[in-house]
Amino acid sequence: MRTILHSDLNNFYASVEMLKHPEFRNKPLAVCGSIEDRHGVVLAKNYLAKSFGVKTGDVFWQAKTKCPDLEGIQADFSAYYDISLQIMEIYKRYTDRIEPFGIDECWLDVSGCAKYFGSGKQIAELISGEIKEKFGLTVSIGVSWNKIFAKLGSDLKKPDAITEITPENYRTLIWNLPAENMLFVGRATKEKLHRFNIFTIGEIALADKDFLFGKLGKWGEYLYRYANGQDDSPVTAVNQDRKVKSVGNSLTSYRDLMNFEDVKTLLLLLSDSVATRIREGHYGKAHTIKVTVTDNQLKTYGKQERYAIPFRSAGELGKKACKLFSEFYDWAAPVRAVGVSVSDFAQTKEDLFDFSSGSRKNEKMEETVFRLKKKYGYNCVQRAQILKDKRFFDMDVSGGHLIFTDDNKED
Ligand SMILES: [Mg+2]
Incomplete structure (x- = not known):
């Protein structure tokens, strides 16, 4: 069985901005594409802003009506990129099988690393501690035997958490979650599943495989396998070219x-x-x-x-x-x-x-x-x-x- 981690930096853009600007630490903060015009879109927000209902995708002036004290700051992509690369160096100490997923998330395949660093959960603890110590940033890490469940694990508890999803506990932890929480289940697929009375990941897992195949084709089969923990897709090594041609x-x-x-x-x-x-x-x-x-x-x-x-x-x-x-x-x-x-x-x-x-x-x-x-x-x-x-x-x-x-x- 493989050991795969999915590491997700919490509120990445906003957290980096709070590090750069300690004066914003205790204020609601939104990172926007542009702040010169009031029509810039909120790309990220800190937890305080979130508690006022500020959402990613809000236009800044609208967000401001929900949260009058909201501070806006222009996104600084090169800063995020630099920190992301530095954090990658931490991951690389544990494995070379790292697959980034956007700027603030990645999978790590740490199978066979137990004798050097300990179990998957212990490695997650080491990584999380190191990122906190060096960058003052927190991560949520999911630990599982496949990428789909590791990703679900990192979503399950936030911020600053480690969630292990094992063959023993996955039914209790995951199966009652909405189907769309699973990676790659977009709105269109969700709506189709609802038409078949499938609302949760567990209901996908327990559905008839041939039925799903008949209704959704190859994709239905993938979903069935994902929900049952049968995802065997590899974590693409960091120096491997991205495969999308x-x-x-x-x-x-x-x-x-x-x-x-x-x-x-x-x-x-x-x-x-x-x-x-x-x-x-x-x-x-x-x-x-x-x-x-x-x-x-x-x-x-x-x-x-x-x-x-x-x-x-x-x-x-x-x-x-x-x-x-x-x-x-x-x-x-x-x-x-x-x-x-x-x-x-x-x-x-x-x-x-x-x-x-x-x-x-x-x-x-x-x-x-x-x-x-x-x-x-x-x-x-x-x-x-x-x-x-x-x-x-x-x-x-x-x-x-x-x-x-x-x-x-x-x-
Ligand atoms: Mg994140």
Whole structure:
């Protein structure tokens, strides 16, 4: 059995800011993308701000109405990045199998380290103590035999806690949690599960595997295995390249598409969902975009183009996808399915954390849309184009996030 830790720095941005500015220690504090205009979005808050109901994604002036004494500070991504790298050095002393998950979380595979450092829980205690002593920051660490449960463990108790999830206690600790607490269960999957009367992780675990497979495909099988602690995905070693080579979604229309306007709607829907995945996965910007088309005779065509300047916004993706489509599709037959994928990622320092460092207006707008979608559901904001055919609106593109992956495995 493996020993895997998931370490999550508590309130990372806000905690770093409180270290840099001790005067904010006992005040409610929000870290924002921008504070020059009052429309900056709250990216992180300390516990005091949280107790007033301040939430990530709130616009600063709105947060201020909930908490009049709220202090705002502009995010300092290079400071967070530097500290994150220094903390990585602590992790590296225990294992080289470390897989970062965003800037403030990572998995560590410490299997076989017991003879040097002790049990998983003891290693977690050592790490937590060291981070507290050196940086004055706290972590929540989950200890388990697989990545999914280790992550759940780190979410279970916060801040400054260690939670061990064992084959003996996982049913009591985890199975009564809502299904969406499990990694990769997004809103779309949650809603589908609710339709089958599945609300908790335990109910996924006890569901019929074939039923889940039938309803959710391969993804259903993954969920079943995750909920039963059968996740055997490895912790990617720190010096291994990130494996994501391309991110793509495709959609089959409920009817033949006869003209460019129809196809454009799907291409924009897909571009939105691909852009969301790029943001969620912190993949950076892509150089290459590819559009594939299947006509109603089931013949498939495709074309890709590489751009010198990398891109990631839904707007740019949509424009490029439409241009590419018009260049190669000759309308010999109506269109049945389209796909958009991007590859050739160029990751910049800022991409590792967040998207708020984008200075251009469009980036800001998309960031807001991204946060709204995260908060209120994928379909809460839609393009006007999609309203041209209301039935497109009901097509669940977000559900395709994980199912229609190319060569990247999301687990
Ligand atoms: Mg965290």
